[in-house]
Amino acid sequence: MTVVARDGDAGAAAGASRPAAVTRLFASMAGLDTLSKIWWTCLSIGLFAGIWELCWAFGWADPKLLPPPHIFLGNIAEQGKFFNTATRWQVGQSMNAAPSAFESVMITVGATTMRVFAGLVIASVLAISIGVMVRYWHVFDRLVLPTITLLSPVSPIAWLPVAIFMFGIGNAPAIFMVVVALFFHMVLATISQIDNVSPNLINVARTMGATKRQIYARVIVPAILPGMLAVLRLNLFGAWMVVLIAESTGVGYGMGQVIMLARNTFNPSLVFFTIAVIGVLGFTFDWLLRLAQRRILYWLPDTKEKLRVL
Amino acid sequence: MSSDRAPTFSSKDAVVCRGVGKIWAAGTKRAHEALRDIDLDIQPGEFVVFIGPSGCGKSTLLYLISGLEDATEGQIWSFSDKVETPSPDRSLIFQETSLFPWLTVWQNVSFGLAIRGASQAERRAVAAEALQRVGLSAAIDKRPDELSGGMRQRVAVARALAMRPKVLLMDEPFAALDVQTRARMQDFLLDVWRDSGASVLFVTHHIDEAVALADRVVVFTARPGRIKTVFPIVLPRPRNLFSREAEAIRIQLTELLRDEVDRAFAEQEALAATA
Numbered sequence: 001m002t003v004v005a006r007d008g009d010a011g012a013a014a015g016a017s018r019p020a021a022v023t024r025l026f027a028s029m030a031g032l033d034t035l036s037k038i039w040w041t042c043l044s045i046g047l048f049a050g051i052w053e054l055c056w057a058f059g060w061a062d063p064k065l066l067p068p069p070h071i072f073l074g075n076i077a078e079q080g081k082f083f084n085t086a087t088r089w090q091v092g093q094s095m096n097a098a099p100s101a102f103e104s105v106m107i108t109v110g111a112t113t114m115r116v117f118a119g120l121v122i123a124s125v126l127a128i129s130i131g132v133m134v135r136y137w138h139v140f141d142r143l144v145l146p147t148i149t150l151l152s153p154v155s156p157i158a159w160l161p162v163a164i165f166m167f168g169i170g171n172a173p174a175i176f177m178v179v180v181a182l183f184f185h186m187v188l189a190t191i192s193q194i195d196n197v198s199p200n201l202i203n204v205a206r207t208m209g210a211t212k213r214q215i216y217a218r219v220i221v222p223a224i225l226p227g228m229l230a231v232l233r234l235n236l237f238g239a240w241m242v243v244l245i246a247e248s249t250g251v252g253y254g255m256g257q258v259i260m261l262a263r264n265t266f267n268p269s270l271v272f273f274t275i276a277v278i279g280v281l282g283f284t285f286d287w288l289l290r291l292a293q294r295r296i297l298y299w300l301p302d303t304k305e306k307l308r309v310l
Numbered sequence: 311m312s313s314d315r316a317p318t319f320s321s322k323d324a325v326v327c328r329g330v331g332k333i334w335a336a337g338t339k340r341a342h343e344a345l346r347d348i349d350l351d352i353q354p355g356e357f358v359v360f361i362g363p364s365g366c367g368k369s370t371l372l373y374l375i376s377g378l379e380d381a382t383e384g385q386i387w388s389f390s391d392k393v394e395t396p397s398p399d400r401s402l403i404f405q406e407t408s409l410f411p412w413l414t415v416w417q418n419v420s421f422g423l424a425i426r427g428a429s430q431a432e433r434r435a436v437a438a439e440a441l442q443r444v445g446l447s448a449a450i451d452k453r454p455d456e457l458s459g460g461m462r463q464r465v466a467v468a469r470a471l472a473m474r475p476k477v478l479l480m481d482e483p484f485a486a487l488d489v490q491t492r493a494r495m496q497d498f499l500l501d502v503w504r505d506s507g508a509s510v511l512f513v514t515h516h517i518d519e520a521v522a523l524a525d526r527v528v529v530f531t532a533r534p535g536r537i538k539t540v541f542p543i544v545l546p547r548p549r550n551l552f553s554r555e556a557e558a559i560r561i562q563l564t565e566l567l568r569d570e571v572d573r574a575f576a577e578q579e580a581l582a583a584t585a
Contacts, residue, residue: 200408203378207396208422208473218425222412297412 065268072269072276077101079273083108083258105277112247112255113281115171116239119178123239124232127183131190136216145191152184156242160249174254177246182235189231193224229293233286240282324388324477324509325352325375331383331534332370343534344370348384350528350537352509354476357500359520360513361567362530362538363574368513371535372479375511376402388477398422401470405482407462409454409469415441416450419469440468443502460491464498471506478503480512484519496522500547517563521556522549529566532574539566 049069055061056068063071072079080101130148134141159180163173197220205219247256255274262270330348335341344367352358360368373379375386377396386393388400409418417424419440420433428436441447444464454462463483470478480499484492496519503510512523520527520543527541541563545555 198406198408200404200406201410203396203402203404204408204410204469205421205425206378207376207398207400207402208425209396209398210425214425218421219410222410225412 067269067272069272069276072272075269076273079270080105082261082267082270108254108258109277109281111171111253112243115174115247115254116178116236116243116285118171119175119182119243120232120236120239122175123179123182123186123235124228126179127186128190128228131187131194132216132221134187134191135194135220136212148184148187152188154184156181156245160245163246164249174243174246177242178239181238181242186231186235190224190228193227193231194220196227197223226293226297229289229297233289233293236285236289237282240278240285244278322354322389323351324354324356325350325511326387327351327371327375327384328386329384330371330374330381330386332367332374332379333382334370336382345374345381346383346534346536348535348537350540352477352511354389354509355507357503357510357523357525358512358528359524359526360511360528360530361515361517361520361563362535363532363567363571364515365533365574366530366570367533367535368528368530369481372402372481372511372513375477376400376479378402398473399475400477400479401473401475402479402481403463403466403470403483405485407454407459407466409462409465411454413454414450415446415452415454415457415465418454418465419472421469422473436472437468440472441465443471443505444468444498458491460487460495463487463495467499467502471502474506475508478506478508478510480510482513482515485514485516492519493522499523517560517567518551520563521545521560522551527563529563530570532570532577538570541566 052061052066053068053070056063056066056071061068078101081104083101083104130144134145156177159177163176163180167173167176201219201223202215205215210218243254244256244259247254248260249256255278258274259271262268262274327348327350330345330350331343332345333341333343348371360371362368370379374381375388375393377393377400380394388397391397393400409415410421413421416434416437419437420428423433423436438447438450441450444467446461446464446468449457449461449465454465457465466483484495487495499510500523510523512519514520524543527543529538529541530536531538541559543559545553545559549556
């Protein structure tokens with residue numbers, strides 16, 4: 001998209017000197033670029049699904065265990081009703097009294113997405129604040145950093161009982177799990193980002209008489225933003241993984257519950273359908289974050305473009 | 311060394327160094343002496359170039375004068391103020407691009423004013439004026455990544471000028487530029503220097519650059535850096551760098567440097583052998 005935007009800019013800038021036709025050509029090339037990206041994405045997924053379907057056609061993949069996409073996507077409506085976990089556990093609720101299959105899927109997807117989003121936001125805000133504070137106050141560094149380093153290798157699974165002890169059942173333990181899985185790494189990542197800020201930038205601010213607070217607010221925080229967004233993107237997938245673990249035990253409904261239900265009822269179609277939904281959601285989240293990255297961090301050079309021409 | 315030496319300087323001097331020494335990582339295993347016993351007086355409005363073998367501490371001295379680093383020995387004054395912290399009176403310009411990539415050109419140039427809480431209108435006016443002095447008025451709303459290396463260094467100079475410094479410290483500012491651009495930048499810098507009336511302390515390892523720019527050339531010894539000679543260049547400006555006089559000065563400076571570069575090499579080889 002950066003490329004698209006830059007090409008657009010170049011076209012617009014050149015518009016003054018070059019004929020309008022060239023400008024339009026630039027614009028259409030920018031459009032083609034997006035189209036080709038979509039095409040390649042479809043091809044990539046199609047290739048994967050095609051190999052799977054072939055395996056099924058040759059009889060290598062047992063449709064009862066590894067149902068190919070046309071089977072597990074073919075009965076969406078039927079699978080959808082299993083997503084109705086929202087009220088399943090309530091006494092006196094029958095399967096049929098529940099919302100429609102489509103509504104069930106939406107409720108479940110919405111709930112899980114909300115947990116991931118809330119967890120990401122809380123973890124980022126906390127981690128960046130703590131990371132900056134660690135470098136800002138030396139005492140805080142010595143007081144807090146050892147504990148954070150000590151806790152960061154602990155697997156999210158180990159936090160699961162803690163989440164339930166502290167928050168019981170509901171949204172809170174799932175969000176807590178996402179936060180606790182990301183927080184410690186993100187603090188350490190923030191600190192390493194701060195340590196990598198070019199000393200020249202800090203020195204420039206110092207020679208201009210900036211105070212410590214001004215240096216942090218006007219130089220260090222903007223300088224670490226690009227790296228932090230990259231860290232956030234990497235942790236986004238981590239968040240999606242953890243939320244499923246949390247939901248499979250600690251919460252009444254959500255994608256994790258659907259996976260557990262599929263496991264307990266031996267329903268591979270439902271597993272693959274849920275995996276497909278999670279994949280699409282994760283992909284969309286990542287795409288939105290990349291979009292935000294390009295909007296916010298317009299000044300970053302496009303290394304990917306440079307690697308492509310090698 | 312001799313911090314007891316009485317400071318004998320007139321209060322009008324732009325920079326005064328007395329017995330200045332610097333040991334990096336003092337008190338640790340990695341401690342190494344960068345500078346020893348530097349005595350130096352720089353007049354207001356003077357253009358002084360530091361040359362010496364690489365690693366001789368000429369950049370270190372610039373950092374000490376800027377106040378970004380503390381001297382381990384001796385004292386530094388600037389216009390009769392003791393140098394202890396960085397000050398907007400002494401602007402430092404770096405070799406690498408040091409523009410803030412997230413700010414536009416004018417926001418970069420007026421960064422120092424933003425810190426003092428100046429209004430946006432005032433900041434933009436100061437930036438416009440400083441950019442005009444470096445011939446980059448058209449780039450006021452551009453971002454640093456849209457500029458060439460030479461333009462970025464001109465913006466860095468504009469940013470320094472916007473603070474109206476009395477001393478301009480330049481650490482190999484044109485080293486990353488190609489030869490043609492560098493020659494243009496030298497002419498440009500001389501214009502800026504004449505207009506601003508500031509003293510310029512300029513670190514380089516190009517003898518040509520020293521001959522083109524300096525009122526006086528300070529030649530450093532190999533590590534630990536001491537002042538070997540202070541060499542005045544009395545050629546009239548604008549200078550013809552291809553004249554016989556310029557050539558003679560170039561040869562003299564090359565001779566002065568050669569021994570030191572040889573010594574620096576020998577030392578590095580000895581270090582490599584022990585390592």
